[in-house]
Amino acid sequence: MIRFVVGRFIYMILTMAAVSMVAFVLIQLPPGDFADSYANKRQQAGAPVTVQELDDMRHQLGLDRPWYIQYGTWVTKIVTEGDMGYSWEWRRPVADVIGERLPLTLALAFSTLVFMYVVAIPIGIYSAVRQYSLTDHVFSTVGYVGLATPNFLLALILMFLGQKYFGQSVGGLFSPEYQDAPWSWGRVVNLMEHLWIPVIVLGTSGTAYLIRTVRASTLDELDKMYVMAARAGGLSPMRLLLKYPVRMALNPIVATIGWRLTFVISGAPIVGVVMSLPDTGPLFLQSLLNQDMYLAGGMVLIFCAFTIIGTFISDILLILVDPRIRMQGNS
């Protein structure tokens, strides 16, 4: 087990290194740089920018240096000082900008995960047990619709309804009056009032997918010989169901916990943008559009770290949950 963990850990570091370089190069690839997109935005506001100003800016930001030097400085600073560089867009250290949004991002992600599992697993099991019943058909239909509806559309619809019928303030996770307020009961309520839309929006497609997965894998297990044997042995139906088929059926869910977390955090920028959520999604998209390199690079790194760590956790969990899975080279 220790050997397995250490080995995995070394792979993780190597993957991170490779990913960081790929990320940096990818972010550099599109034409133009931060100075260009800055000029763009200023021009949109009608404010003139001269070529001279742009050259000054490139020089000040070090954009006139070759990419490998810029990459080298960036990585060295992260490794030696934990300094992820400067966000030119926000004129603040990258760590600060991301740090400001990470807690709410994690809260949102966690709520969504809980929502997904709490809704999907019971429904999936129920559907499997009552296969082809009316309820199964209803759940399936709703599930397919959830899977097929684009998240941003659902977000727009729910927001419109929220605004029209509840007079709810749009965008963000707080009403403006609670934005800077210290934590209080009112602020928590305000957060909850706003949280349900993104949680539902972010959760639906995942929930639908999970329902199908749980239903299918539970169905697979229900016909297995050991289930019949146990049933014949007189085990109560509920206990039997939970102890064997469901446990097996959870394998694919455990296996995907790693990237599901990342999916919720990084894979939802569109919803974040549409709803102006103070999570990392819109920040990520904007940093890419603005070619704010260190911020974009920093976020890619964090997302990758989440995926890699998540996969690592999944691997360990799988071994624990399912004794049939053996560690490589250990059999």
Next chain:
Amino acid sequence: MIDKKMSASSALSALALGAALLVSTGGASAGECPTVADPQGITTVYPEQLDLSDYQRQTGDKLVLTDNPLFADQVKSGALPSVDKRVPEDALVYLPYNECGKYGGMLRGLSKALESGTSEILSWRQVNLVRISDDLQTIVPNVAKSWEWNDDFSSITISLRKGHKWSDGTPFTADDVVFYIDDIIKNKDLHPTVPSVWMVGGEPVEVTKVDTETFRFDFAAPYPGLLHFLATGGSYFAAYAPKHHYMPYLLKYNPKADEEAKAAGAEGWVQQFGLIWHKWKDAENITAHALTRPTLESHVIELETDTQRRQYVANPYYFKVDSSGQQLPYIDRQHERFLDQELFILSTLNGEVDVKTQTLSLGNFPVIKEGEAKGDYVVHRPSGAYGPYIVFNQTIMDPSLRAVYSDVRFRKAMSLAIDRNELNEVLWFGLGKPEQAVPIGVPFVTDEDRNYLIEHDPAAAGALLDEMGMEMGTDGIRTGPDGKPFTLLWEYTAQHNSSEFATLVSDYWKKVGINVTVKEVTTQLMREKATASTSDINMEWDVPYEPTMISQIDVYIPPYSDIGPLVGVPWRDWVATDGASGEEPPAWAKRLFELADVWKTVLPGSDRYLEIGTEMVKINLENMVIIGTMGALPRPLVVSNKLTNIPEAWNVSHFNYGYDYPYRADQWSFK
């Protein structure tokens, strides 16, 4: 338009100063309040405002200054001096639009993000030496108390207000202007080349301190457009900086500046300074450092800006008072919320924004108009936006394309082929007015100019093309004059065009036999191609308003823009290098370069000004350099009913006038 001499009354008031000033806090005589609506006999030299001494002289009254309750505790504890010690001796007195307002409240604004081209909030608190009045014509004193030009407009002496203070209480003096010019603008480490507004006749400006409240700018050539630039296009750039605050960051004043910058994580003092100072004031508001940076603006930053909002609080040292003696601004706080642009509308309908003047597109007009009652706001509809412009690149590198585009008959034909009325109906609800792209608000543009070749006349267009030798084939497509197949590649960016516009116009052109391919590209790519003169059509331009024309005539001569040149980059190079590189411009372009040189030295409003202006419009128009489509497009804007002292006619919402700047946001108040 420009007051050459200090006005007689302000000279008088200077004499009266000292004797007339006796102010104290508390016990306001709130009864009298001359306003713009009811001036109660007060006369002003400049519209809607006058100096305190002048006000005292006219009323024979001692105006009692009163304070915002927001500062009461601080005054009581001694943290702040009383209001009469905070405002300058000769404070600027505003006649509010309707009433002397009530203190308090938070003005809520919206934008997409910092510097996203969606925020007018910078204009709510900004100040500069001079301001443009809401007649959009008159330059009025602001931070500057008065000014005086020399005879040939090559030297201007500007007086500041005695006792004017930065928001931290430090005196604001001529040294802060000298510091701005000599240590920042002319600092080779920060600006390898002096910004062009401060470079006149090939020489940078010279600034001289005359005394504590007076300084002089000397230019190598006449520069009568300076004040117009400061009041409009440059209104977001204050021509001064707090010397006491920035000195420690400059190597010149602090030998340890470099070490300190490195300790703070920057690569050196130059980079450090670049992060905390920016002449575009929006940029420097972002940092935590902004919390300590003194300003003269009506509001100072109060909380560290994050990715969701920024917030300002009233500046206790603001230099303006109302006509009842209350220190401005009335509104305690300004809050800017960052929201996705798509949500602006929903947020507006919800009544969550008090003023939104920028970026509510015309397409949303019906929806926001319908929501007026529920959201408790009024929609104004100032006209003045222009539809897209089309400029054929006459200096394109491809010789056969160049032969076509540089033929004025082709450009005229393309203008005639466009059905502007249909465009208006399809794209702009018929709210616009078909027009050529001619300068706005200038006295030398006639209706004839506006209507030049705007009629839809495909037959005349065809005749011009025939005349050029572009023969129509049996497939309805014309060849080039050289008999070879002719294709026009129209690359455009979503920023300066819409695909609907490109599709419609290319259809009109196809109908007269021009084979057009339309393709959307990125702004960056478009600019690279425009600069290299390899694009067929360029569109990135903003039609000049009078103040921009006066202060930045380069927007009306080739290549019309620095970043996204329209046409004639090689011509400009030829002129700049005296023929050593680039290409010789055609006669009309040469004439424009000549005229621009003279124009920069001519007094706005003079006969010569009208003469040159008229000729420049004529040259640009007759050569059909810029094909205009639509004028007078409304730009909807929203103002809450809870606000008072709002202009009745909100006539402009444009960068060239600093968005809301002319309407004096510092005297807006909640009812």
